Amino acid sequence: KQEVTQIPAALSVPEGENLVLNCSFTDSAIYNLQWFRQDPGKGLTSLLLIQSSQREQTSGRLNASLDKSSGRSTLYIAASQPGDSATYLCAVTQGGSEKLVFGKGTKLTVNP
Amino acid sequence: GAVVSQHPSRVICKSGTSVKIECRSLDFQATTMFWYRQFPKQSLMLMATSNEGSKATYEQGVEKDKFLINHASLTLSTLTVTSAHPEDSSFYICSARVSLNGYGYTFGSGTRLTVV
Numbered sequence: 473k474q475e476v477t478q479i480p481a482a483l484s485v486p487e488g489e490n491l492v493l494n495c496s497f498t499d500s501a502i503y504n505l506q507w508f509r510q511d512p513g514k515g516l517t518s519l520l521l522i523q524s525s526q527r528e529q530t531s532g533r534l535n536a537s538l539d540k541s542s543g544r545s546t547l548y549i550a551a552s553q554p555g556d557s558a559t560y561l562c563a564v565t566q567g568g569s570e571k572l573v574f575g576k577g578t579k580l581t582v583n584p
Numbered sequence: 585g586a587v588v589s590q591h592p593s594r595v596i597c598k599s600g601t602s603v604k605i606e607c608r609s610l611d612f613q614a615t616t617m618f619w620y621r622q623f624p625k626q627s628l629m630l631m632a633t634s635n636e637g638s639k640a641t642y643e644q645g646v647e648k649d650k651f652l653i654n655h656a657s658l659t660l661s662t663l664t665v666t667s668a669h670p671e672d673s674s675f676y677i678c679s680a681r682v683s684l685n686g687y688g689y690t691f692g693s694g695t696r697l698t699v700v
Contacts, residue, residue: 506688514693515590515677516628521688561627563689570616570681572689576627 474499474566478575485552486583493547493578495562500540503565507536507547509558510577516561520547524567552582585611586682590692597668597699605663605695607678613658614680618689619651622675634661668699 475498485491495505504523508516520529520536522545528537535548549556559579563572587610597603607617615636620628632653633641640653650672652664665672679691 504687508691513675513696516679516691518688518690521686523686565687565689570618570633571630572618572679574627 474573476575478578482579484581490550495545497543501567503567505564508561511558554582554584557582586690588692594696602666607661607692609659617661618679620677670699673699
């Protein structure tokens, strides 16, 4: 059974700092991995999608990497801003399944 | 592109009544939609997979008679919470898998249900 773990559970940083959020998964037979952000009381916003054959994806200040063989992904946020404060969720789609398996998220607070 | 519209965003209902939540895919066809429930400070829990034109598939422990799912068209799936009780109060979110963006998932904005 696939399990997704996110570390740390919470992170507080000063504005402007670069930071890394970690995600690990137990079964490397994934179809793809997706990073989302969730603001309080809101739905999920997709940030980056990495296919199993890819190593990384970039969007603006965000960069996500994937090392499928070791079961790890990282989300790098450059020059963090208070508006980046949210919960970040990592989720994988297992090969042969349409179901997403989520981590419990990392709650990020960027202090002005 | 690939937007899922979910309504209502908030609903308060009396105990014993039923509430319907709608999810529409606005610019794509969704043969499959997924319904999640989220408790405070917890991650999403998959409740059921909704398939257009057929019966939904429920996850273990989810009462199919309480959470009725209908997926009558390629752009609309509904979740009806029947005979709601305070313990059904939660945040419900739908999602769809989008082939055009590499089979990633797009989510609705969620519905906060409060049963009083």
